[in-house]
Amino acid sequence: MGFPIHIVGEPTTPAIEEGDLLIAISGSGETEATHHIASTAKSLGASIFLLTSQPSSRIRDVSDLTLVLPNVSQPILPLGSAFEGAVYILLDAVVILIMEETGVAQQEMMKRHSNLE
Numbered sequence: 001m002g003f004p005i006h007i008v009g010e011p012t013t014p015a016i017e018e019g020d021l022l023i024a025i026s027g028s029g030e031t032e033a034t035h036h037i038a039s040t041a042k043s044l045g046a047s048i049f050l051l052t053s054q055p056s057s058r059i060r061d062v063s064d065l066t067l068v069l070p071n072v073s074q075p076i077l078p079l080g081s082a083f084e085g086a087v088y089i090l091l092d093a094v095v096i097l098i099m100e101e102t103g104v105a106q107q108e109m110m111k112r113h114s115n116l117e
Contacts (some may be wrong), residue, residue, distance in 0.1 A: 001095070001104050002112070008037055018045025026050070027083040029057020038108050051090070053083050 006013040008022075016022065022041040026034045029052040038048050042062045050063040053071040060066045069086045077085070099105070 001098060001109055016041050016044055016046045020046040022046050022048050024048060024050045024059055024063070025052075025087055026059055027053045027080045028055070029054040029059045031059070035059050035062070051087055064105065 014058055020041070022038060024034050024038045029050065035058050038050070038059050039062050047061075047065075048063040048068040050059050051069065052060065052066060052080075053069050054060070055068050067089065067090075069083060071083075076082075
């Protein structure tokens, strides 16, 4: 879509700094690595947005904004895949809203999509 986006851990990801946004995803809100990354980013002045299924957690404590997705109490799917599926659908919906807001078409996004696979 043309926004500067990076993934934590990739070798080309620049240093996070004040004014940046870190989107953290943790079903439990307690994932140790995610908590460490969010805490470090917060200490460097970044804003933290958390997607989780838990209303209270250590990562939420350092987050500026949290979206709690309903927890599936009797999941049919194994492990955390119900949460992961919900996050996937939610983020696809967010992309659609951004496309509508910015006027970016799928054809324009395909020009930036990987073509080396």
